[in-house]
Amino acid sequence: MAPLKFYADLRSQPCRAVYLFMKCCNIPFELVKVDLFTGEQLQETFTKIHSVQRVPVIDDNGFILGESGAIFRYLSRKYSVPDHWYPKDLQEQSKIDEYLNWHHSSIRQPCMMTFRHEFINTVRGRPVKEEERQVYQLQLLNSLRHLDEFYLKDTPFLNRNDISVADFQCLSELMQLEAINDESMYMSNPKLGAWSKRVKEAAGPHLQVCMDEGVNMMKSVYDTMKKSKL
Template sequence: RRRKSRLRTLLWKTGDKSPTAHPASIPQRPGGEHLKPEFLKVNPLGKVPALKDGDFLLAESVAILLYLSRKYHAAAHWYPPELQACARVDEYLAWQHTAVQLPATNIYLCKSLLPYFSEQSVDPVCLDRLLGKLKPALQHLDREVLAAKPFLATEELSLADLMAFTELMQVCFSCLLTLWGDSGPKAESPAPATLSPQPTAVGCDVFQDWPRLAAWQARVEAALGPELVRDAHRLVLQPRDPRDAQRDPKLAQELVQRLLERLS
């Protein structure tokens, strides 16, 4: 059984109070693998996550999470059997696609993947604009949803919280650390090994202005366990230098163009 996903996907063992991660198969250095024929056989749209379970192929993160929760009989709190509690989880999962996932993913692309493939510093104007598009969702979650209950859908941790947590933590974490200064890469004169890396893709604390959301983040992390959270996000926490990447220049150029079009 082979699984590919972005970092939002956490799997769990049946009967555990807290989920236990089974790391997805993700390239250690992104190089456009999702556009290559091998991956396109799994998901012809060329998007991650995608799941291959025997001969069964499945795309879309929500569909994958629901499939896995049913197949492995996840604890009831993740996707409650009670009608109205389940409907609350469904409500969040339907809303989050455009309200949270889209702007959060675009922020991640702007501050990490675009600099990685273009070998240019983060565009602060673009980043500020994209952060502004996430703000309405953060305000809604903080002032309305979390004013009524400790978690996003029910009184317990659910798939709604898992989806939101991984999307927002991805925004918070830095993904790309290089030895560049503000002037960009200096491939002809590598920096000494003792030089501290300077971030070209900085973390964004999306919780700092939203006290209820910050308290929710702490509750979710406590429920999951800090070690699990670090392990699940290990790739976005891992420093990367684009000069060390082994990639197809033509494919990198194509990816940069796609990213620029998406973020414009």
């Protein structure tokens, strides 16, 4: 049986989270790059694979699945991965699901919009809509406070004493801020800074691939455009 195909662009936050999870769990896969910046996800070739036109997507010998949360659950159940990533215990599993559901509106949305307002407008030579950017920054700061006071209240990882898919999902999103030199939003918080260090250490050498092909690539483009305006 052929290894599953993983359609992704490591400049995408959920793609990075799934990539790190599969690498850390030694799940064999073939990475099929889908260039989001040139709109490959909108072209017929990819649309035939997954009509929603988003990544990540996996093709497990004809079984097609999108959405990072669903992919985490599927791979955790199919492969013999260490239980801490997505526990079999119902209550422990539900605490991870609680974060994954909260993540979309509370971390992903304001973080993504903060990035978009700053990065895309800068790269396209347009003025940054500072008032809108500040709205999303405030939302993100409120969510980061909740990470500190709730999800990391008594544990070194999100709701747990060991790392889970929730930590990769969260960190991969917050890493996007590094591309626009805005990582201090979370790194300046002692608890979040320590947590991010633990998660990055757990990702090991695989994190560098995500940095090189994702965050650092975007940061280079962003810094070049910022300097050109000086």
